[in-house]
Amino acid sequence: MGARSFIAFTAPTQSASPARWRFIMVGALLLAALAALLGLSLLLGAVPLEARQIWLALSGEGDATIHALLWNLRLPRSLLAVVVGLHFALSGLILQAVIRNPLADPGVIGVSSGASLAIVAFLLLADFINASLGHDGGRLLTLAGLPFAALLGGLGSALLVLALSWRAAISPVRLALNGVAVGAVLNALVMWIVVAWGGARTEITVIWLAGSLYGRDFDHLALLLPWSALGLAGAWLLLRPLSLLRFDDDVARGLGLHLLRWRLVALVVAVLLAASAIAVAGPIGFVGLVIPHLARLLVGSELRRLLPVSALCGAVLTLGADTVARTAIQPLELPVGVLTTLLGIPVFLILLQRHAGKTA
């Protein structure tokens, strides 16, 4: 096994040129698709706009209402969809590589539920503190604390699921099953908190828990961007160790890798990416599962190509899904997480079947 993967790892140098061209083509196409979608997402909505109006509004002229509509509603929301999609896709990619599990996804292995629980508990605590101190401001302060809480919660639940699944070798199916089971329990706790203490916020929280970009503005984007920078830097740093982690432990160790340390770093980066996105948009399910597989189909399994392509694919998918979610049933809108879940579960089932076929 080890020797075979090693050959597979070195082989691309021989056929580097076509693969590289393919990568460039795919990247260019994805960028074009993203730009087109971005434009489309600005055009479509409850108030359909024309390209000229958008151009005027973006350059600071034109109608004040349209200006406000674009700058306060559509533009931040679309940009946030792009960034959040990138977060989930990269998180899934790193998770799949580090636990060598084709079924891994922040939602599947329990990160999302842990982060949700931490966020809901944090909000409850913040409300309590604000109320007992007698001031009601501090929305931004509370918001800024959310990613930290989500990070702690997500990391905690991920470690719990990994510990529960720990055996000589972690079987992908056992891990996924434990993740879903732990996720169910944590979600029940979340619902308990929401139902018992949610008060007027119950409905908003329920929508947030389904994964939604409704009503997000530049504050949310500004909150998320530092985490994106951190996550991207982490992913770049992880490129070499991660591509070695795919091998047998012995091979990776032989190539001079400190296994445990890099696994932990990779896990932290993956959870960081997912948790910060969850803090602003809620758990948008299965993006992290589907996208890496799609990207692998597009450009093969070499990580330094897979990483940017996954990020772009994630952005395209999430922006597309959000645009559909907010325009399909006007004047109502769907939580985008529902759409991605409906899309993602069939893919998950196909992957599960393929995995079963391989182990049988």
Next chain:
Amino acid sequence: MSTRLHGPAGGGTRALIAACMLLLGLGAAGALLLGDFALSPRAVLQALLPGADGSAAFIVRELRLPRLLVGVLAGAGLGMAGAIIQSITRNPLGEPGLMGVSAGAAFGMVASMVLFDLPAARMLLCGVAGGLFAALLTFGLAARMRLQPLYLTLTGMSVNLFFAAAITLLLVSSSVEANGIYYWLTGSLANRTWQHVHLLWPWVLLGLALGAVCARLLDLLALDDSVLRALGMRIATWRLLFGALAVLLTAAAVAATGPLAFIGLVAPHLVRFGLRPHGDALGHRQLLPLSALVGASLVCGADLVANWRMVPVGILCVLLGGPLLIHLIRKQEN
């Protein structure tokens, strides 16, 4: 074979029944006595006597008694459905929710409400259809993985999640007043009426009766497939029929209370655990009614806590059953 199974477990069975009765009694007493309007035991007893009148009688008869009965019946139905599913799939992780049946049934009912605005009796039919469809989907997918327990359960949970998302899709995109439905979907016994009881009791009784009649058949189905084929049994047909019975019980329970997760998983395991060391060899003549009893007392006990802390009982069921599921996953060999 059956004499060996029925003989030695007697004392344990009695203890188990006594424990369940105690929990059931506590739950019933709590359900009737406690609440926003505190009533003395005397007042409750008087209210239960025929001919009673007044506000206490109304509270006990129209508000608290139906809630108690719905809890008992739904718990019994789910416990039995879980036992049947575990037997016919030979999967210790079997449970209506883990096979996708609960969410499938709920989806059928929500669809009938939202899309066609059907009356309650037809709703149940739609629930059964949805549950059956989800179960067949799960099995169709898992059959290609030779129904290994871990794969089967993971497939079922995914199907369950899928239908849950589909329900959200339906609710959000329709203009139906959805708040009540959301609350129902977390699994709750609050505000149940006699209508719910009437919806539920025929099916649970039918299930109990069929279970008693067919216990021997279920015992047989636990044997190896080759043995069964040699005996000339139509394995697939019987599995399908029993599966349909489990789906019917689940759908009725879901219609009355919303999906109460994991009761069907916990109840049979508690029975087996309570009757150690004979629990694993328990025949279905005992397993089915005992699972129903344990399920009923679990829901009753959980509702006591739920009533006290104002939590939907479905959440408590997950908190109760989730750890057991994780434990069972650990015990499974790959």
